Amino acid sequence: MSPTTTLVRNQWYVAAYSEEIGEELFARTVCNEPLVFFRAEDGAVVGLADRCIHRRYPLSKSQRVEGDRIVCGYHGFTYDRTGTCVAVPAQTRIPRSARVAAYPVVEQDSLVWVWIGDREPSAPESIPRAPWLIASGWTTTRGLETIQGRHALLMDNLMDLSHETYLHGGYIGTPEVADTPITTEIDEEAGVVRVSRRMDDAECPPFYANSTGITGRITRWQDIEFTPPCLYRLHSRVAPQGNYPPPDYVPGRDYSVDDGAFHTEIVYALTPETEHSVHDFWMVARDFAIEDQSITEYLHTNNRVVVMQDVEALNVVEAVIAEEERTSGTYQELSINIDTGALGARRLMANLLKTAELTEPSGGVEAR
Structure with a gap:
């Protein structure tokens, strides 16, 4: 059994130290997934896919966080903490597909854990x-x-x-x-x-x-x-x-x-x-x-x-x-x-x- 390069998904992984995540946007790649993190107004850590659905601009390169929302620094697409797009430029109708993936996050023992995969996460108690x-x-x-x-x-x-x-x-x-x-x-x-x-x-x-x-x-x-x-x-x-x-x-x-x-x-x-x-x-x-x-x-x-x-x-x-x-x-x-x-x-x-x-x-x- 040789050291494999296959990534084990549908698992909890440490993405950051708690002290690394504040109100500013923070980027880290986990299992090939570019992620962006920030701390919401209630103190919880939010983890989203770090690519705007519009033209793939990294959300972590943006400078604006308005409350619990990220405003993309390229064209202004705005996402809430669930990854749902709540505003787009020059129109009131928001396309139904305008959203980015949101990742379950658990913070414990000064570590920020993120669930990487496409299944429902295992219970936080399993971490x-x-x-x-x-x-x-x-x-x-x-x-x-x-x-x-x-x-x-x-x-x-x-x-x-x-x-x-x-x-x-x-x-x-x-x-x-x-x-x-x-x-x-x-x-x-x-x-x-x-x-x-x-x-x-x-x-x-x-x-x-x-x-x-x-x-x-x-x-x-x-x-x-x-x-x-x-x-x-x-x-x-x-x-x-x-x-x-x-x-x-x-x-x-x-x-x-x-x-x-x-x-x-x-x-x-x-x-x-x-x-x-x-x-x-x-x-x-x-x-x-x-x-x-x-x-x-x-x-x-x-x-x-x-x-x-x-x-x-x-x-x-x-x-x-x-x-x-x-x-x-x-x-x-x-x-x-x-x-x-x-x-x-x-x-x-x-x-x-x-x-x-x-x-x-x-x-x-x-x-x-």
Whole structure:
């Protein structure tokens, strides 16, 4: 099963951070769909197709938002929050077909989710949560990079953290990450892949040594939960070597039972832009030194370096694979034990494809 370029539609995807969307028009492409967002007068986020029905002018290039309406900057076609055209120039009759697609939007945990597809959206309750991003007692730094590579490559990258040892040495990688075996659970009913790596006696990488103040070796746990196609959560626990959590400790749950450790929630949203590019939303939430801005800046700077190392590597891999597909029609790869998480994620993605309606998109469904 090779990394596919097929876009999985009829799914919720992260389109933006809440802080990115205000009264001004905001553009982003998701699964080949050009979208425009803005915040309506009641504070809700509105998502519409970013092309005027008249002459295809991008609505996001317009300068006028009148209340809850977008006025196209080319000829003045005016759309309400449902995508219905309510005014056209030089005539009172509005053509019945004058409308643009409206996309269901849910805002939670500081993330703006959009439903991409031509079916009715699944319930907002089905969207996976990342409560640490807004929880009291936590602070978060975040960023976004767009990788010129297919969604599956970023998914593979995040599911196999052994690459930290080689690609991210000097930041988050140490020899123990690659040397420690993993355990993998594929919960097909819940649609979640879980990968755990428990390091009992590990070197403390600079990312954690300089942010926590730990000196010496550490007990380091990495517990991944990935809900395809979009939300990835890495529950990271570091503590001085030999400091183990109590029996009732569950990664990602109530951290108050484990006050002898430092907890970091690394959250990624993997949102396809096109078949060969993916938006890499990255977030680092922590429950220690939450008022220390210098640590926030340190973690932001260093995590962005790590992300950019991934970006560079995945851009190269995409170019290599695309060339081999172009010249040979296929390519070869070899998987080993460390790839069980990635292979499980690929399997769940294949399941999503089977259940999705793989028809040409109708351009969204009517907003509710």
